[in-house]
Amino acid sequence: MATTTASLTLTSTDLFDDSLSISNTSTLHKAGTTIGLDQTTGLTKTYVTATQQFDPFPVVKGATNADENGRVYIANLSEEITEYIIVSIGDLVVGRLYAGDFLWMPWSPKLQHVNDIEITPSVATGMWIEFMAIHNFANIYPNSADS
Amino acid sequence: MATTIATISLASSDLTSSALAFSSTNPLNTAGTATGLSLTSGLSRTTTEYGSSSIIESTTLYRSDDAATNGANKVYLKNLSTTPAEYYTVFIDQEEMGRLYAGDWAFFPWSATAGTKETFIMTVGGTWVAGETLEFDGVLTTAANTTVADIAAQVDAQHFPNWTTTISGAAVTFTARHSMDAGTVVTATADMVIVQAGGSDATAVVSSAAMGAATSSDIMIIPSVHTSMTFEHMLFHQ
Numbered sequence: 438m439a440t441t442t443a444s445l446t447l448t449s450t451d452l453f454d455d456s457l458s459i460s461n462t463s464t465l466h467k468a469g470t471t472i473g474l475d476q477t478t479g480l481t482k483t484y485v486t487a488t489q490q491f492d493p494f495p496v497v498k499g500a501t502n503a504d505e506n507g508r509v510y511i512a513n514l515s516e517e518i519t520e521y522i523i524v525s526i527g528d529l530v531v532g533r534l535y536a537g538d539f540l541w542m543p544w545s546p547k548l549q550h551v552n553d554i555e556i557t558p559s560v561a562t563g564m565w566i567e568f569m570a571i572h573n574f575a576n577i578y579p580n581s582a583d584s
Numbered sequence: 585m586a587t588t589i590a591t592i593s594l595a596s597s598d599l600t601s602s603a604l605a606f607s608s609t610n611p612l613n614t615a616g617t618a619t620g621l622s623l624t625s626g627l628s629r630t631t632t633e634y635g636s637s638s639i640i641e642s643t644t645l646y647r648s649d650d651a652a653t654n655g656a657n658k659v660y661l662k663n664l665s666t667t668p669a670e671y672y673t674v675f676i677d678q679e680e681m682g683r684l685y686a687g688d689w690a691f692f693p694w695s696a697t698a699g700t701k702e703t704f705i706m707t708v709g710g711t712w713v714a715g716e717t718l719e720f721d722g723v724l725t726t727a728a729n730t731t732v733a734d735i736a737a738q739v740d741a742q743h744f745p746n747w748t749t750t751i752s753g754a755a756v757t758f759t760a761r762h763s764m765d766a767g768t769v770v771t772a773t774a775d776m777v778i779v780q781a782g783g784s785d786a787t788a789v790v791s792s793a794a795m796g797a798a799t800s801s802d803i804m805i806i807p808s809v810h811t812s813m814t815f816e817h818m819l820f821h822q
Contacts, residue, residue, distance in 0.1 A: 441596035441604065445691055447660065447818075449588035452624060457588065459627065459818075461662060463687045469669035477599055480606065507682065510594065512608055519616040524693065529679040529801065532693025535656050537610040539592055540692040543674060543682025552679060571599070 439473040441465045441571055443508065443541060467504040467573050474506060480569045482514070490525075490557040493568045496546045497576045507546070507572030509554060512539035514565035521559045522566060527552040533559075546574060586622045588612040588820060590658070590691065614822045615656040625650070625819040629664075632805075633812040642675065642806045643815075648799035649763055651696040651821035659803060662689040662816040670813055672805045683808075695801060696821070699763025702796035704771045708732040708739070708754045710787035718788050719777040721746050727786075765798035 447459040465474040478494060485491070494509070513522050515536040524531045524540065534540060546552060558564050593607035612621045625646070634640050651657040663672050665686040674681040674690065684690060706720075712735055718725045721744045727735045732754040740751040747758045758771070770793035780786050807813045 439596055439599040441594065441599045443689075444591075444593040444595075444607075445660075445689055446591045447588065447691075449586055452586040452588050452620075452622070453626075457627075459660070461689045463689055466668065466685060468671070468683065468685060471668055473599075475599070477604075479600070480604070506685065508688075510592070518613070518618055521615070523695075526676070526679050526681060529676055530695045530697065531676060531681070532658075532695045533615065533654060533656065534693050535613065535615060537608075538656070538658075538693060539590075539608050539610060541592055542690045542692040543684050543688065545673075545680055545682040569594075571594075 439475050441473060445541065465508055465571055466506065467502075468506040470504055472504070474508070474571050474573050476572050476574070478568075478570045480510075480567065482565065482567045484563060484565055485558045486563050487561050488558050490555050492553050492555055494544075494546075494554055494570050496548070496553055496574075502573055502575055505545075505572070505574050507544040507570060507574055508541065509544045510539065510541050510567075510569045510571075511554075511556065512567040513537065514567055519559075520564055522564070523557040523559070525555040525557070544570065544572070586620045588620060592691070612658055612820050613656060615652075615654065621656065621658070621820045621822055623651075623821050625817075625821075627816065627818045629814055629816050631812055631814045632807040634810040636810050638810070640807060640810060642804040644802050644804050645815075645817050646694070646696075646803045646819050647762060648696040648698050648801050649701075649761075651694065651819065653698045654695050655822040657694040657696055657819065657821040658691065659694045660689070660691050660816075660818040660820075661805075663687065664814045664816055669808070671808045672813070672815055673808070675804045675806070677800045677802060694803065694819075694821075697799060697801040699765070699799035700795075700797040701760040701763050702770065702794065703757060703759045704793035705791050706739070706756050706758060706776060707789050707791065708736045708756070708787070709789060710785040712786040713781040713784045716781055716784060716786050717779045718786075719779075720744070720775060760796055763799045764796050770795050
């Protein structure tokens with residue numbers, strides 16, 4: 438069993454009249470347990486040069502683990518403020534990550550292609566993107582063919 | 585302009601054979617600019633609880649109308665439960681994103697894909713008598729005089745729970761507060777209830793009714809249990 442922690446802080450001194458300071462740390466567990474998630478795709482950094490949609494976490498999912506759970510990290514490492522990536526689940530757009538933005542969200546993959554996470558860069562001039570999944574799903578293949 | 589800083593840190597000494605430790609910090613800016621997001625829902629807490637024999641309903645946290653479509657909006661969610669088996673399933677529209685178990689949090693962008701709000705024009709006409717009434721959306725307007733433009737202005741000055749209004753002469757344009765697909769039914773003249781005095785022919789005719797279309801990215805949660813669970817959430821948006 439592994440122990441992985443994810444922390445988030447959100448701070449502002451001028452968003453409200455009073456300061457905002459949110460700080461959270463959670464330990465990543467298998468569903469409904471206190472046993473740590475034990476699989477990861479690893480932290481991937483990639484340079485994309487096309488606006489073609491791609492699948493950072495291809496799913497070839499057959500078996501279902503009773504306690505499956507997953508978290509996804511995606512970051513747009515671009516420093517050009519107008520550049521963004523569109524993050525989708527299945528056919529639905531979640532949102533846009535502009536330069537420097539990141540996300541951390543739960544993920545419940547179904548069958549292949551059903552609710553895969555997809556990334557679409559806004560430009561073809563080259564963007565650095567970072568992503569990682571931490572999970573205990575069966576059959577998440579970082580290098581498998583998918584679409 | 586506000587400055588709000590988000591920082592994520594991921595750490596593990598034993599997930600892989602080499603330690604994992606990285607963090608990322610970024611200011612929350614509006615789309616394609618270096619200007620900070622200045623709008624927020626505020627940090628909210630929502631408790632869900634259902635009778636043991638009732639159906640567990642979904643709770644809409646944010647409607648797409650609440651934020652700019654394709655803005656650099658961000659959503660923060662946290663399940664405050666301390667029972668490991670309890671979770672909230674997070675949906676965007678009908679698409680399941682995933683489950684947040686006890687103590688889990690999420691922070692993600694939100695495109696807030698807008699729908700279309702139903703609209704119609706209601707034109708005050710005919711001959712009115714002071715004291716006659718017009719009721720719509722649970723709001724009663726009592727004609728102060730016989731001038732149709734004045735009565736329309738009275739209607740426009742009302743605060744309707746489900747509609748906003750603008751006025752041009754005796755015509756009041758109603759716009760739904762929320763995008764919604766109402767099927768094939770649009771607001772019609774019959775929905776304007778006029779109580780006339782004897783001999784009056786007061787009218788309030790609805791025209792140019794246009795159906796709305798549902799949004800396609802409202803954020804909803806569904807708890808895993810009927811018993812009380814509490815969720816914390818915040819929207820940063822433009």
